[in-house]
Amino acid sequence: MPASKSVKLNTGAEMPTVGLGTWKSKPGEVEHAVEYALKNGYIHVDTAAAYQNEKEVGEGIAASGVARGSIFLTTKLDNPDHKEPEAALESSLSNLGTDYLDLWLMHWPAPMTKDTPALADKTHDWLDTWKSMEKLYKAHPEKLRAIGVSNFSVEFLERLLAVAEVIPAVNQVEIHPSCPQEDVVELCAKHGIVVTAYSPLGSDNSPLLTHEIVKKLAAKYNVEPANILVSLQANKPNVTVLPKSVTNSRILTNKVIVDLTEEEMAELHTIDRTLHFRACHPEWTGWGSLGFPDCK
Template sequence: MPAHKFIKLNTGAQIPTVGLGTWKSAPGAVELAVEHALKFGYRHIDTAAAYGNETEVGIGIKASGIPRSEIFLTTKLDNPDHLNAAEALEKSLKNLGTDYLDLWLMHWPAPMTPGSQGPVFDVDWLDTWKTMEKLFKAHPDKLKAIGVSNFSVEFLKRLLASAEVIPAVNQIELHPSCPQQDIVDFCNAKGIAVTAYSPLGSDNSPLLKNEVVKKIAAKHGVQPANILISLQANRPGVSVLPKSVTNSRIESNFSVIDLTEEEIKELNDIDKTLHFRACHPSWTGHGSLGFPDCK
């Protein structure tokens, strides 16, 4: 199962398989991390309005000296901005200091109002997607692709039933204890690429100390994190976003290993005894939303 370097999107563009994630990366640290990652060879940078660090990500991109045309840049529409997507897009472009986005995602199918503690039910996220479609069609110079994040199969089916633009990407949590194979299979069948976030599980993840992960890492002479990142890069149609603000780990995380089918099976079997989700906002448990647990 050889790892791949790029994933081809349904737009015809290519997304680098390994990118730098910036969730929980603090201002100040994140701009230096982005700068170092790009200088080291990364060409995919992922952020979000909700992370509060778009401006610093933009500073890091400029400081790297890497031409914008060589960088695949992703950001996301925040939950409280579902009713003002056009304004939110312009704000993200300004914060990032760029004229266009390679990919703009709906962060969650969970419209909120500013200051609310959870989704509001008089706003339909499907209407938000239709607005994103209109912006994508009207401004090809600003939006190269649109997609979604944290969408289950049920949510994707509802979207695809009326979508004029098929999402280019669905970004979801993926690691051995949250494989979500049903979503990956569905996306592969529909021509939707998948991007994996939290591939290590979480900060101080138990997966880094798992005996199976450690054994396979020792066999290949790499760190356990490399095996967890490589597992996603070995999955067809999947790119992956390791995150760090430490230069040595940024460099180490970029090394992807070709895993054998037996190694992949061993890693996938971890979920039988160790199952958890790293990103699970409290409001996703609201019964009427239908957010599933990891599968």
């Protein structure tokens, strides 16, 4: 289907389909990337407390001169902050230099200890974290326009949906032809939850960029392979996508979306049969038995 410019959240707000991702964007680079992206047509920026770049993202937004009200801004609650979400929210707002977030996500359903951030805190249930996020969302609509989750598999989503008073607006997960997570996308669509695809290129130096199917379609449409991979997600209903770059030329080209046919999208999805991988592999002490599933 033709790519859309935005997707409507269950709050009624419009979320731009293509945003600038900032995971792994290094200090000294991300401020410029955000400024350049906003000056050149992006209106959606995604960051996280765990990326340790919120302050520079905020500086990039300020330097762009683009009005805050024109920007859709997302950040995330870090794993060691599950017991203190309100303090974490205030810290993110301060770092970003903004009075409100368009979207605040639980980064992982994985509380960690403060003293050892990679060590599971099994004294705390992430469902209690969500309940605290719900309370903050209801009490402070001037600070939070929407709340959601990230890295939630079907198992975790079902557990959340069984008790949630506020249905997540978004579930941000890794999605690309070698990690389609179709079961997650299907469940989210059923419950009106928008899916945001991170690492749509398969992360740095991805083999997807040189895959024959991707290269063939890029040649057909006279675009870069990255455009085909981003367009695959942008052509799906109920999905937004976060290409990441700190290079001016790539920031510009990544936002070029082509309308793929259903047959072309199906062909891209055949890649997973022979090339299957996941770019994000957290290694946390104590979570080995929790069962974060590999991409499906």
